[in-house]
Structures are given as structure tokens and as C-alpha cells.
Amino acid sequence: MGTAQRKRLRKISEKPDLFDQLPDDLVLHILFKLSSSASCPSDFINILITCKRLRQFALDPLVLSRVGVKTFAVKAERWSDSSHQFLKKCANAGNREALYTLGMIRFYCLQNRGSGASLMAKAAIKSHASALYSLAVIQFNGSGGSKNDKNLRAGVALCARAAVQGHIDALRELGHCLQDGYGVPRDIVQGRRFLVQANAKELALSLRSMLTWKPQQQHVDEQQNLHYACSVMGTPITGCPLLSDFGCNVPAREVHPVNEFLKEWFESRPEMLDHGLRLCSHSGCGRPETRPREFRRCSVCGTVNYCSRGCQALDWKLRHKVECAPMEQWQGVLEDGGDNGIGGMVEIEEGEDVALV
Numbered sequence: 118m119g120t121a122q123r124k125r126l127r128k129i130s131e132k133p134d135l136f137d138q139l140p141d142d143l144v145l146h147i148l149f150k151l152s153s154s155a156s157c158p159s160d161f162i163n164i165l166i167t168c169k170r171l172r173q174f175a176l177d178p179l180v181l182s183r184v185g186v187k188t189f190a191v192k193a194e195r196w197s198d199s200s201h202q203f204l205k206k207c208a209n210a211g212n213r214e215a216l217y218t219l220g221m222i223r224f225y226c227l228q229n230r231g232s233g234a235s236l237m238a239k240a241a242i243k244s245h246a247s248a249l250y251s252l253a254v255i256q257f258n259g260s261g262g263s264k265n266d267k268n269l270r271a272g273v274a275l276c277a278r279a280a281v282q283g284h285i286d287a288l289r290e291l292g293h294c295l296q297d298g299y300g301v302p303r304d305i306v307q308g309r310r311f312l313v314q315a316n317a318k319e320l321a322l323s324l325r326s327m328l329t330w331k332p333q334q335q336h337v338d339e340q341q342n343l344h345y346a347c348s349v350m351g352t353p354i355t356g357c358p359l360l361s362d363f364g365c366n367v368p369a370r371e372v373h374p375v376n377e378f379l380k381e382w383f384e385s386r387p388e389m390l391d392h393g394l395r396l397c398s399h400s401g402c403g404r405p406e407t408r409p410r411e412f413r414r415c416s417v418c419g420t421v422n423y424c425s426r427g428c429q430a431l432d433w434k435l436r437h438k439v440e441c442a443p444m445e446q447w448q449g450v451l452e453d454g455g456d457n458g459i460g461g462m463v464e465i466e467e468g469e470d471v472a473l474v
């Protein structure tokens with residue numbers, strides 16, 4: 118058998134590549150759908166390394182504009198120029214999550230304040246609730262500038278916009294601002310109403326997550342008992358303690374990946390927190406001070422500091438109410454019907470002490 122004949126037989130016996138026969142618009146549509154459902158960075162990376170055709174379509178601006186938040190959940194220790202460039206491409210494609218994530222990283226980690234704030238502002242224009250709230254925190258603290266750069270009214274306005282978008286922490290922060298008269302005329306009744314709404318949203322979100330939550334308990338009937346899983350002023354759920362301004366213990370809300378990134382970044386690089394700079398004491402925040410004594414301390418113990426009243430309220434129920442004072446002291450406050458024993462915060466910057474109770 119001649120060489121030419123063998124080549125013809127081999128060509129006939131080879132199976133056609135069905136993937137190559139798929140229309141371009143169909144492949145692009147599939148990737149467009151998959152990009153928003155990736156559960157981790159590797160899910161999207163595996164698409165890029167599969168073949169040249171998939172890589173070409175995966176980097177199409179239409180696909181990058183829909184990449185989901187979990188795709189950007191890169192670990193701080195694995196941060197690289199490639200990660201930065203990928204986030205930048207997604208941001209240039211108009212991806213709201215990429216704009217917010219890259220903005221937070223540039224503003225706090227890379228200390229590129231102008232570019233970071235600009236990216237977060239672009240995400241906020243696209244009604245990204247977390248970007249609106251983060252910009253509000255920056256305005257409240259004057260982050261990246263001096264104490265004179267604080268703009269309380271702008272912070273309240275941004276919180277209000279984020280609250281309309283359903284951001285629980287922004288709604289809680291707005292409630293505290295109204296209760297305290299912080300950047301807005303004092304309205305205790307309306308502030309209390311916002312706090313109730315924040316806790317209702319938090320509880321509803323947590324109850325939905327309970328439908329798929331499976332605690333490792335021996336008794337199935339206890340697992341399915343809502344009173345056991347969500348006790349009011351009772352025993353907290355093992356392994357899932359949380360918070361609420363009114364004493365309900367529910368599974369913790371999932372922390373945004375960029376907050377985890379900030380926390381890991383500064384914990385692994387303590388040299389970046391020199392000159393007395395501190396991280397927000399709420400474990401789910403990760404924001405650092407941009408100048409000494411930027412954050413306010415607990416007015417009772419003075420050992421913890423927070424970037425916002427929202428973070429203080431969350432951390433109080435999570436851990437600080439036990440550490441701040443002996444149990445018999447704060448338990449007496451709870452029995453007296455006070456604001457759940459949450460201490461105030463004081464500003465210690467430049468010798469000024471302003472109690473916010």
C-alpha cells in the first residue's frame with residue numbers, strides 16, 4: 118500500500134472535532150452564561166487553558182463583563198501581575214465586581230488612592246451596593262487624606278443609596294447615623310426602624326441559607342428544628358454564631374472575597390501597617406487605617422477599633438460583648454432594656470474625644 122493511500126485512509130478514519138463545528142455565537146453564549154456561575158478562580162482559568170479557541174472567546178469583553186464575584190476570590194499570597202491584569206481586563210469590560218474588587222485592592226493594599234476610589238466610583242455608578250457602602254466608609258473616615266477630608270453628609274447619602282440597593286451593613290450604618298445624629302439630623306425613631314429592617318433582612322438571608330446548611334449533629338430532628346437552629350437569646354448555633362442587634366443567633370453571612378483578601382494581605386504583610394496603623398477589629402471587614410488614629414475606638418475598653426458603627430454592631434454580637442466587660446455587667450444592661458449593651462465609640466484623633474452612644 119502506497120504512502121498516499123495510507124494518508125487517505127487515516128484521514129477518513131479520523132473522527133471530526135465536533136467542538137470546532139459549533140457556531141461561534143453559540144460558544145460565546147455558553148461562556149457568557151458560565152462566566153457568572155464560576156465557584157472559584159480555577160473554574161474560569163481551566164477554560165483559558167483548555168484550547169486556543171476557548172481562550173479567545175473567554176477573553177471576549179462580553180464574557181469578561183459577566184465574570185462572577187467568586188472568580189475574583191484570589192488569595193492574597195497568590196496575588197501577581199497576572200491577577201492584576203485579569204482584573205483590569207474585566208474592569209475595562211465594565212464588570213461591576215471587577216471594578217469594585219480592583220478598586221478596593223488599589224485603594225487599600227497598593228495605596229493607589231486616586232485610582233482605587235475612581236474604580237469604586239465607576240462601580241457605584243452601576244449601582245453596586247458594596248461599592249456605594251465602601252465609598253461611604255471612606256467619606257466617614259476621610260480615608261486616604263486628613264481628618265479635615267471627612268464628609269459626613271456625603272457618607273450618609275452614599276449609605277442611603279446602598280441601603281436602597283439592599284445592602285444590610287449600609288442600612289445598619291444609616292440607622293446608627295440617624296440615632297446618633299451623625300452627619301444627618303437626629304431621628305431616633307427612624308434610625309431604630311432602619312435597624313429593625315437591617316436585622317429582618319439579615320435574618321431572612323440567614324434563614325434561606327439554612328435550607329442548605331447541614332450541621333454535624335447526631336439527631337436529625339434537632340437539625341430540622343428551627344427553634345434549635347435559631348434560638349432567640351438562647352444557646353448559639355455551634356460553629357455558626359452570628360449576630361443581630363436584637364439577640365438572634367443565625368448562621369454567619371458570607372464575607373465578600375475582597376474583604377477576605379484585605380485581611381490576608383495585611384496579616385501577611387505587617388510591615389505595611391507601621392506607624393500605629395490598625396485593621397478594623399471586625400473579622401469580616403479587613404479595612405486598614407490610612408493614617409494613624411483614623412478609626413474610632415470602643416468607648417468602654419479602648420482596646421478595639423472600627424471603621425464604622427456597622428462593623429462595631431456586628432463585632433459586638435460576634436465576640437466583643439464578652440471581651441469588653443465582665444458578663445454580669447453587660448447582662449445587667451440587656452435586662453434593663455438598653456441598646457443591647459453596645460458600647461459607644463470615641464474619636465481619639467488629635468486629642469479629641471467625641472462619645473457616640
